[in-house]
Amino acid sequence: xxxxxxxxxxxxxxxxxxxxxxxxxxxxxxxxxxxxxxxxxxxxxxxxxxxxxxxxxxxxxxxxxxxxxxxxxxxxxxxxxxxxxxxxxxxxxxxxxxxxxxxxxxxxxxxxxxxxxxxxxxxxxxxxxxxxxxxxxxxxxxxxxxxxxxxxxxxxxxxxxxxxxxxxxxxxxxxxxxxxxxxxxxxxxxxxxxxxxxxxxxxxxxxxxxxxxxxxxxxxxxxxxxxxxxxxxxxxxxxxxxxxxxxxxxxxxxxxxxxxxxxxxxxxxxxxxxxxxxxxxxxxxxxxxxxxxxxxxxxxxxxxxxxxxxxxxx
Amino acid sequence: xxxxxxxxxxxxxxxxxxxxxxxxxxxxxxxxxxxxxxxxxxxxxxxxxxxxxxxxxxxxxxxxxxxxxxxxxxxxxxxxxxxxxxxxxxxxxxxxxxxxxxxxxxxxxxxxxxxxxxxxxxxxxxxxxxxxxxxxxxxxxxxxxxxxxxxxxxxxxxxxxxxxxxxxxxxxxxxxxxxxxxxxxxxxxxxxxxxxxxxxxxxxxxxxxxxxxxxxxxxxxxxxxxxxxxxxxxxxxxxxxxxxxxxxxxxxxxxxxxxxxxxxxxxxxxxxxxxxxxxxxxxxxxxxxxxxxxxxxxxxxxxxxxxxxxxxxxxxxxxxxxxxxxxx
Numbered sequence: 001x002x003x004x005x006x007x008x009x010x011x012x013x014x015x016x017x018x019x020x021x022x023x024x025x026x027x028x029x030x031x032x033x034x035x036x037x038x039x040x041x042x043x044x045x046x047x048x049x050x051x052x053x054x055x056x057x058x059x060x061x062x063x064x065x066x067x068x069x070x071x072x073x074x075x076x077x078x079x080x081x082x083x084x085x086x087x088x089x090x091x092x093x094x095x096x097x098x099x100x101x102x103x104x105x106x107x108x109x110x111x112x113x114x115x116x117x118x119x120x121x122x123x124x125x126x127x128x129x130x131x132x133x134x135x136x137x138x139x140x141x142x143x144x145x146x147x148x149x150x151x152x153x154x155x156x157x158x159x160x161x162x163x164x165x166x167x168x169x170x171x172x173x174x175x176x177x178x179x180x181x182x183x184x185x186x187x188x189x190x191x192x193x194x195x196x197x198x199x200x201x202x203x204x205x206x207x208x209x210x211x212x213x214x215x216x217x218x219x220x221x222x223x224x225x226x227x228x229x230x231x232x233x234x235x236x237x238x239x240x241x242x243x244x245x246x247x248x249x250x251x252x253x254x255x256x257x258x259x260x261x262x263x264x265x266x267x268x269x270x271x272x273x274x275x276x277x278x279x280x281x282x283x284x285x286x287x288x289x290x291x292x293x294x295x296x297x298x299x300x301x302x303x304x305x306x307x308x309x310x311x312x313x314x
Numbered sequence: 315x316x317x318x319x320x321x322x323x324x325x326x327x328x329x330x331x332x333x334x335x336x337x338x339x340x341x342x343x344x345x346x347x348x349x350x351x352x353x354x355x356x357x358x359x360x361x362x363x364x365x366x367x368x369x370x371x372x373x374x375x376x377x378x379x380x381x382x383x384x385x386x387x388x389x390x391x392x393x394x395x396x397x398x399x400x401x402x403x404x405x406x407x408x409x410x411x412x413x414x415x416x417x418x419x420x421x422x423x424x425x426x427x428x429x430x431x432x433x434x435x436x437x438x439x440x441x442x443x444x445x446x447x448x449x450x451x452x453x454x455x456x457x458x459x460x461x462x463x464x465x466x467x468x469x470x471x472x473x474x475x476x477x478x479x480x481x482x483x484x485x486x487x488x489x490x491x492x493x494x495x496x497x498x499x500x501x502x503x504x505x506x507x508x509x510x511x512x513x514x515x516x517x518x519x520x521x522x523x524x525x526x527x528x529x530x531x532x533x534x535x536x537x538x539x540x541x542x543x544x545x546x547x548x549x550x551x552x553x554x555x556x557x558x559x560x561x562x563x564x565x566x567x568x569x570x571x572x573x574x575x576x577x578x579x580x581x582x583x584x585x586x587x588x589x590x591x592x593x594x595x596x597x598x599x600x601x602x603x604x605x606x607x608x609x610x611x612x613x614x615x616x617x618x619x620x621x622x623x624x625x626x627x628x629x630x631x632x633x634x635x636x637x638x639x640x641x642x
Contacts, residue, residue, distance in 0.1 A: 235369020
């Protein structure tokens with residue numbers, strides 16, 4: 001509902017927003033938030049946070065770029081090594097959370113800060129610079145950018161492939177949540193971990209798996225950044241974790257876990273994407289850019305709440 | 315229970331402190347550094363404190379210049395940075411407390427630095443401003459200034475756009491509310507005869523920079539020149555121009571290795587260079603000159619300019635090889 005309102009708002013005030021080309025740009029902006037939001041929302045349904053998700057994307061991209069360049073590997077091998085790294089970070093996050101029983105907010109805040117430092121330090125140490133080396137002339141780059149960062153044309157409109165991947169990930173996550181045993185485990189682990197454990201749900205394994213899912217998504221978006229822009233600056237990604245969490249929460253994920261959907265997170269990402277691009281299309285005062293994004297969000301969430309309350313009253 | 319925990323905690327802290335000491339000892343007095351120091355001047359300790367975002371390629375070049383000068387002049391250089399003014403001031407306080415021989419400081423937010431610069435002066439520590447703060451360094455209390463004038467750079471950029479025959483320029487600002495960036499855009503706008511539109515992008519997220527620029531170019535097809543305020547954003551702008559189906563040209567402030575290669579192959583038209591390597595190098599060497607011979611460039615009255623210099627097709631070949639080393 002909020003998404004429709006935001007769409008109508010910009011449709012009304014911004015002429016270029018009505019073009020199909022523009023909608024494709026909005027879909028792209030939403031997809032890069034949305035792919036991460038799929039993983040983050042699953043994790044939040046499972047009752048945990050991951051603040052390291054934003055810099056995790058950059059860690060993965062840097063790692064793939066540096067592995068491939070420094071060892072002169074096919075970029076696919078670099079990407080595979082980065083995947084192992086991302087999954088390991090996810091595993092460590094999850095393992096530490098279930099073993100220490102500390103709030104995941106604290107554990108992942110720590111890994112977030114550590115990764116932020118490592119991104120910079122390791123990149124500088126390996127390359128002598130603060131950005132990953134350019135890899136566009138290396139073996140496998142062409143096929144990798146086809147998979148992670150190409151675009152195709154539908155009815156004369158260029159669409160980024162990430163949009164398709166996004167939809168695929170949403171579909172997969174929705175199927176897992178609604179149709180599989182694992183989906184039940186996720187809801188149970190987030191809703192009431194003790195009760196779930198008592199009826200035989202492998203809560204710890206589920207949570208570790210969810211952190212690793214976020215790691216996988218971070219790897220995917222990281223690969224997109226790398227193969228689209230060829231190099232990655234080591235200081236990027238800070239602050240993005242909140243955007244992902246925001247997308248999940250706008251889409252109806254409970255902050256305490258046990259409640260939410262993957263489609264909701266997709267709508268949340270779409271609202272964020274529309275707000276970000278809509279302000280540009282509308283040509284509003286650029287000094288107030290952040291204000292407009294915030295105001296649009298506020299309207300969207302209040303409207304969502306109002307609709308839900310009315311629906312419940314009936 | 316609590317006591318045991320406290321004891322364990324303190325032993326962990328002690329271990330960390332020891333490790334930190336060992337690490338610090340390693341980096342500050344490297345063997346090679348002392349070997350090369352054929353100078354008979356004592357080792358000076360200089361703190362360089364900037365407002366850099368961690369991981370920005372531009373600042374990396376400044377730091378390389380500073381490190382080169384430090385090595386040549388037997389200086390123990392301590393580099394630190396924070397984009398937040400308050401934290402930057404704290405870092406200066408920290409350097410004063412350590413009793414360094416000199417402080418090199420960027421004045422991105424001059425008013426926030428005034429107090430700590432005063433404190434340094436009272437403690438007898440010379441302060442040299444560089445990179446930003448050309449209008450304020452004297453008043454803040456710095457001894458000299460090395461860098462360019464953002465207004466000069468912006469004006470040069472705007473005039474160049476006039477020569478190129480541009481009609482509508484898009485000025486891309488990657489960080490909102492930064493004085494230096496705003497000045498560049500403003501000066502560009504004042505000097506440029508055509509129309510200038512300003513846009514803010516989220517420099518922390520390249521995909522959103524890409525899509526925001528694409529959106530802007532779609533929304534306003536009359537834009538025929540994209541002017542970015544940092545090299546990495548110019549590279550992304552190329553992508554946006556392509557996917558928006560726009561014919562706009564791209565030019566930028568500042569450079570890095572990849573950007574220089576893009577100028578060479580003609581996809582980026584030109585870059586206005588403030589020579590960051592020179593800024594870092596000259597600032598550190600200025601301390602050596604002052605501390606060992608009492609010299610100060612500009613006579614504490616005039617700034618020492620390191621730019622603006624243009625890099626374009628005509629001179630890119632000589633610059634390419636240095637850019638590959640990461641020093642241009």
